[in-house]
């Protein structure tokens with residue numbers, strides 16, 4: 001096990017999840033439908049026709065799941081609040097039972113000594129708001145701010161770590177340009193508008209948090225992945241550059257540097273109004289970084305934006321889900337993000353996915369995940385040694401869960417979930433992570 005001596009004394013080890021991926025109870029206690037409920041019902045969208053209706057039944061089993069976190073020894077748990085559980089119609093009447101669920105969850109976390117990190121939006125927009133245009137409508141930024149005000153008022157006495165959006169570039173590109181995620185739109189103008197309106201929502205939500213939660217610590221969560229042309233031709237290189245602007249910088253740059261990347265600024269210009277950039281670029285406390293792998297792309301004249309995903313070069317090692325394994329790209333990404341945005345970084349997602357199954361004795365010896373996590377945490381520590389101010393690391397994910405368009409086939413959990421019985425079984429990697437955290441604490445205590 002590697003030395004942990006270059007970590008800060010307050011370094012946070014955590015795990016991450018998201019509401020639609022684990023909660024289930026989709027029709028219970030007054031929760032309204034989200035765009036993912038609708039999308040999952042459309043034929044052919046999700047592997048095996050799966051949905052998050054039941055997922056990990058975390059809504060009922062959260063206490064057991066907090067027990068699993070305690071066994072890992074994590075100091076923090078990043079979860080998301082389902083907007084349609086708080087506001088079934090997206091606006092207006094608050095669902096008291098939905099608020100009560102998160103009250104129970106937060107109180108139980110605090111009792112267990114685990115800090116709640118609350119993400120306000122992990123992709124489950126209330127369907128009622130999508131019916132009014134969703135993120136394509138400029139009004140969605142203020143609908144979001146109104147929802148944030150309720151969450152801040154109800155939970156801000158106990159929760160201090162808030163993030164606005166999880167991976168805005170993923171849900172806007174896949175949801176509004178490529179039609180691969182909810183709401184399943186493939187329209188260039190819808191995509192551009194959604195980008196700008198989510199950025200406005202970030203700024204508006206952030207202002208609400210800042211003014212209503214004493215001692216709040218706020219960030220946004222960005223996926224950041226080096227984009228490479230595959231194969232490496234001049235056309236593909238140009239496509240990779242444009243992809244990088246949409247994928248890595250369309251949100252981080254305006255939110256933190258007050259400008260859109262030059263290659264997409266003109267396209268977004270028609271949807272901007274005077275004062276927008278000042279409203280988007282607000283002071284944040286940290287950069288939430290999600291990273292799994294580099295990404296490969298190619299020019300594609302038939303694609304809406306002129307590029308599409310490409311296969312990684314065949315010689316690269318891959319995870320079970322097929323994502324290239326390259327810890328060095330993680331180290332470089334951390335250094336680059338630290339230099340470019342000059343903020344403390346929390347790695348809020350990193351992990352290994354694959355279609356693994358228990359062996360004959362019911363155990364899951366996920367050695368490939370352990371190898372991946374080991375290499376990636378070492379790469380993180382190398383970035384810290386090189387000067388990146390990384391203050392925390394959260395594994396995606398605590399549990400196997402509903403992996404969006406992959407349904408339940410691909411598993412990212414440290415803990416295996418048998419969906420038929422809802423039985424949880426910690427995998428070998430859960431033991432590895434618990435030992436890693438304990439060793440890191442011990443080193444700090446002795447150093």
Ligand code: FCB
Pocket residue numbers: 018021166167170223290349353396403404412
């Ligand atoms: C990220 C998402 C998360 C999960 C992981 C594997 O893009 O934020 O919900 O699906 O990928």
